[in-house]
Structure formats: C-alpha cells, structure tokens
Amino acid sequence: MTEPASPAVPTTTFADGSPLPLIGFGTGGARGPAGVGVIASALRAGYRLLDTAAQYGNETAVGEAVRRSGLDPAEVLVTTKVAGGDHGRGAARTGILESLRRLGLDRVGIALIHWPNPSRGLMVDTWRTLLDLREEGLVLHAGVSNFRPEQLQELFDATGQWPEINQIQLSPALPRPEPVAFHRARGIVSQAWGPLGTREGLAGQFALRRVAAKHGATLAQVALRWAVDQEIVVIPRSSDPGRQRSNLDLSAVTLDDEDRALLATVDLGEESAWDSREHEEW
Numbered sequence: 404m405t406e407p408a409s410p411a412v413p414t415t416t417f418a419d420g421s422p423l424p425l426i427g428f429g430t431g432g433a434r435g436p437a438g439v440g441v442i443a444s445a446l447r448a449g450y451r452l453l454d455t456a457a458q459y460g461n462e463t464a465v466g467e468a469v470r471r472s473g474l475d476p477a478e479v480l481v482t483t484k485v486a487g488g489d490h491g492r493g494a495a496r497t498g499i500l501e502s503l504r505r506l507g508l509d510r511v512g513i514a515l516i517h518w519p520n521p522s523r524g525l526m527v528d529t530w531r532t533l534l535d536l537r538e539e540g541l542v543l544h545a546g547v548s549n550f551r552p553e554q555l556q557e558l559f560d561a562t563g564q565w566p567e568i569n570q571i572q573l574s575p576a577l578p579r580p581e582p583v584a585f586h587r588a589r590g591i592v593s594q595a596w597g598p599l600g601t602r603e604g605l606a607g608q609f610a611l612r613r614v615a616a617k618h619g620a621t622l623a624q625v626a627l628r629w630a631v632d633q634e635i636v637v638i639p640r641s642s643d644p645g646r647q648r649s650n651l652d653l654s655a656v657t658l659d660d661e662d663r664a665l666l667a668t669v670d671l672g673e674e675s676a677w678d679s680r681e682h683e684e685w
C-alpha cells in the first residue's frame with residue numbers, strides 16, 4: 404500500500420538558529436514491539452521529532468523504530484530526558500550515556516532534565532553536566548522540562564546559559580502566558596506536553612467543539628494549531644495512524660481572532676498546572 408505524501412511540517416528555530424519542527428510525536432506509553440510499530444508508523448506519517456525519556460522505559464523501542472524506518476538517524480531529532488534518580492554530575496552523565504546505548508545513537512538531538520526536583524538540590528549540577536555533554540557533542544541541544552521561570556533563572560545565574568527549550572504542560576486549557584512570555588524574552592523554545600489537554604477534559608469543552616465545527620477540523624487540530632500559531636512546539640501522542648496523520652497536517656486549519664477569543668474561555672489558570680515546586684518525579 405502506498406503511504407499518503409507527508410505534509411510539510413512548519414518549523415521554528417533554537418536560539419542558535421537551527422531548525423526544530425513545530426509538531427513532534429510523543430512516545431510516552433509506546434513500549435516493546437507494539438510501541439516500535441506505533442513509532443514507526445509516526446515516522447512514516449512524516450514526524451521527524453520524537454519525544455522519549457529514560458523514565459518511559461521505551462528508548463530501545465524508539466531507537467528500533469528509527470532504524471527500521473530506513474531514515475538517516477541525522478534526519479530524526481530524538482529528545483530524551485534525564486530521570487529524577489539520575490540528577491547530579493556523574494549520575495546525569497551516566498544517565499545520558501545509558502540513554503544513548505538504549506537508543507543505539509551516537510548523539511542525542513535534545514537532552515532535557517525531566518523535572519527540577521528541588522528537594523534533591525541537584526538541578527544546577529545536572530544542568531552543568533548537560534552543558535558539558537553538549538560541548539562534547541554527545542548532545543546537540545540542551546534543555547529542561549517542567550521548570551518554572553525562577554528555576555530557569557537559577558540555572559542561568561549559576562552557569563550564564565539558558566536552556567534552549569523548556570517542555571511544559573500546555574494546551575488551550577492551560578495556556579501558561581507568563582512562562583511562555585518568559586521563555587520568548589530569553590530565546591527559550593516553549594514546548595507543550597499534553598497538548599491535547601486530555602487530563603484537563605479539553606475535548607468536552609463547548610468552545611473547542613464550536614471552533615472545530617466552524618473549520619471542519621478535529622478538536623485535536625484546533626488545539627495543536629492554537630499552540631503552533633504561537634511558535635510553541637507540540638508533541639501529541641497517538642497510537643492510531645489516521646490520528647497521527649491528522650495531528651501532523653494542520654495546513655487547512657486557520658484560526659481567527661474570534662476563535663482565539665472563544666478558546667481563551669477554557670483557560671483553567673496557571674494554578675491548575677502541575678507545580679514543580681511540589682510535584683517531583685524520581
């Protein structure tokens with residue numbers, strides 16, 4: 404069966420000017436042989452940014468899917484994340500080297516600190532190690548996930564280096580304007596996890612349904628277009644090849660001011676996002 408042509412995926416840029424697809428694929432939960440199938444299908448659909456983490460237990464599946472795709476590994480930007488148990492200078496280095504072994508890659512496209520875990524007091528040491536690994540060429544881009552503005556500031560004050568990207572919980576239900584503005588002013592790319600607002604019950608919101616019906620689009624396409632229009636990178640996850648394709652092809656969906664005003668009504672407020680001063684994962 405011939406695969407449909409892959410859509411042209413819009414891109415943004417890191418602070419150093421290198422390109423980054425605005426739509427990537429979330430692989431959380433895609434494990435083992437079935438997971439390889441799901442991720443390989445996403446690559447066939449045209450995704451070239453994959454999001455994994457040591458914590459997801461699926462880096463081997465991600466690496467296998469990239470190999471089976473027949474693509475040059477340099478064409479696929481793989482993001483992985485340092486697990487909470489691997490914070491600290493030596494442990495973070497070992498953690499990334501282990502991720503590379505499981506992925507079967509010589510270098511990782513984007514390496515993030517998964518959560519700041521402030522009670523451990525090791526986020527700056529972990530950040531220094533990611534900077535070292537970037538210097539050594541084992542990591543192309545260094546960033547973080549779930550960092551609040553003051554936690555980003557702490558990394559910068561200690562090292563003089565902003566993370567290149569911060570992956571945070573974000574969707575029309577959690578638009579997070581303050582962190583997004585903080586990132587933008589410092590050249591940090593904003594990336595949205597949970598971009599479909601599944602945890603927040605976004606699909607049940609009348610406003611989203613109305614905008615989707617107006618444009619003949621899916622609810623997911625509206626949520627993703629809303630983020631991409633703000634140069635926020637999205638990483639939707641789907642195990643369904645049809646949904647993988649429709650989530651990647653937003654070319655026919657155009658939002659206007661009226662749509663954006665309607666979508667603003669589903670904002671649950673910053674306090675509804677997971678708070679990384681208290682929520683830790685390790």
Ligand SMILES: NC(=O)c1ccc[n+]([C@@H]2O[C@H](COP(=O)([O-])OP(=O)(O)OC[C@H]3O[C@@H](n4cnc5c(N)ncnc54)[C@H](OP(=O)(O)O)[C@@H]3O)[C@@H](O)[C@H]2O)c1
Nearest residue numbers: 429430431454548596597598599600623639640641642646
């Ligand atoms: N940094 C972090 O702390 C963190 C935390 C959570 C997640 N993440 C990353 O972010 C990625 C995405 O977040 P997420 O998995 O939480 O949520 P998500 O991508 O917003 O939502 C995924 C859910 O939406 C469904 N879905 C996908 N496309 C759809 C469509 N077009 N229509 C209807 N339903 C659709 C999927 O079901 P089907 O599979 O049936 O389509 C799945 O149940 C994860 O995979 C992971 O890589 C990072």
